[in-house]
Amino acid sequence: MSNATLSDKRPSSLRGAHLPxxxxxxxxxxxxxxxxxxxxxxxxxxxxxxxxxxxxxxxxxxxxxxxxxxxxxxxxxxxxxxxxxxxxxxxxxxxxxxxxxxxxxxVKVLDGYFLTHSMGVVADSQPGGGIYHAILGTLEQVGLATLISVPVGVLTAIYLVEYGRGRLVQAVTFFVDVMTGIPSIVAGLFILSIVLMFELGPSGFAGSLALCILMIPVVVRSTEEMLKLVPNELREASLALGVPKWRTILKVVLPTSIGGITTGVMLAIARITGETAPVLLLVWGTNFINANPFSDPQASLPMYIYLQYANSGGAGAAYDRAWAAALTLIAFIMILNLVARGIARWKAPKTGR
Structure with a gap:
């Protein structure tokens, strides 16, 4: 056995003491x-x-x-x-x-009855009632905000990344950054001024407009970052084949980044779902089912939680309903985040072995 082999089996003198x-x-x-x-x-x-x-x-x-x-x-x-x-x-x-x-x-009052019934004529101090009217209002208000915000946000991001040049892009980027941190109460007051100017009443659609102000900058920023991650080689290869730029964006850029864009949209939806200030100013609340978001006050989960807790006195049936509605809202947002993660993993680029 050589000396080199013997020296390899000895503990190195260069290594000091090590804790377990x-x-x-x-x-x-x-x-x-x-x-x-x-x-x-x-x-x-x-x-x-x-x-x-x-x-x-x-x-x-x-x-x-x-x-x-x-x-x-x-x-x-x-x-x-x-x-x-x-x-x-x-x-x-x-x-x-x-x-x-x-x-x-x-979990004290969260059951099937609670999810499928409204408050109706149930007093805050009485047991019973549910959050069906609040769930319906939240879904409609957030859905309208999403229908408006996603096309505007995605198209704005495409312009900033693919077409924009010069001071206009800098100005738009600056205002998007400012709007990202705007307080929700300011967005609600802005839409409220417009509502009062045209002498309109409270409605779910007015609340959706305020939620759009909060959602659009999030969609723009997340979509912009995803588009920047698309390699320029893919764009250049498509353009070299004679494909128009708009078609390259539609068929190459967007499909490549669709997973990240969808994740950003889902996170933006989760961001606005729990907003209370715009709803308090523009939508108000009601104990009855209102399926028309364009007329009359409409319930929502954040508003329901606020009203039930404010009228509970820290105990009683209204107190339990407030916590059950809060649990429902958290579960809804958690589901949105899980869906976003699932879509991102599903649409992630597959690397070959």
Whole structure:
């Protein structure tokens, strides 16, 4: 056996000490125990306080132990990883707590009867009633907003990416960025001024117009980014074959990016579904079924939740109905997000083996 082979089997002298894989879990468990102990000794009764203490101990402890065993360079890496995990938990725990609380309180009255009946003549203090009229109103208002916003947003994005040049594109891009962060109450007030100017009454269509203002910039921005991801080689190959530019966009560019565009549209729909301010100003609310979005007040899920909770006093049948409607709204938005992910995966470009 050669000397080279013997030297390969010996442990490398260049590799320093290394902590075991379970080290992070052990430090995390010790940090939780220490955080609970410090909170109990100091008389702190809030879960947030001991959790923050445990997080601080986890980060500092990981760095200190790793610096003593592995060196400062590896310790900095472990500290960065620990901070990443702490930030992840700080983001996930409130969301999980929100979902759990909504499910726990919402399942009390959420059943088939609740989903297929309206409030009608049921008083807020009485049990019974449902959210059928609110679901119908939300679907119609969001549907009208989608029918208006998607063609406008997609065509605007196509112009910006494929045709636009010069200051006009810069101006449109600037205003799209501004509209992306516009408060929903401002959009509602803008449409309300138009409604009052023409002496019109509340309607679901007026609310849909306000939702369009919120939805169009999201559709434009997401579609624009998806179109930019299409390789220029595909456009050039189509144009080299003599295909007109409009047909290249229709037959090459859009089919290639349709998955991302659809995902952006679904996320934009989820963005506007829970808006309350425009509905409060322009649509109002009713306990009865109104299937005509162009006339008279119309119910919606966000408005239903607000009214039921405001009239509940923090308990009673209206309180339970508010939580059940909130759970329905969350489930609706979650389904939209899952559908968007499914379409994106289905339409994603297939790579050959």
């Amino acid at each position: 894989r379970w080290f992070s879990w052990a430090v995390a468990a010790g940090s939780v125990a220490l955080g609970l102990g410090i909170s109990a000794a100091a008389g702190l009764h809030s879960d947030i306080q001991w959790a923050l203490i445990a997080a601080l101990v986890f980060v500092v402890g990981s760095y200190g132990i790793s610096a003593g065993v592995e060196g400062r360079r590896q310790a900095k890496d472990r500290m960065a990883t620990s901070m990443m995990w702490v930030a992840f938990l700080l983001a996930v725990i409130p969301l999980a707590s929100l979902v759990w609380e909504t499910v726990k309180r919402g």
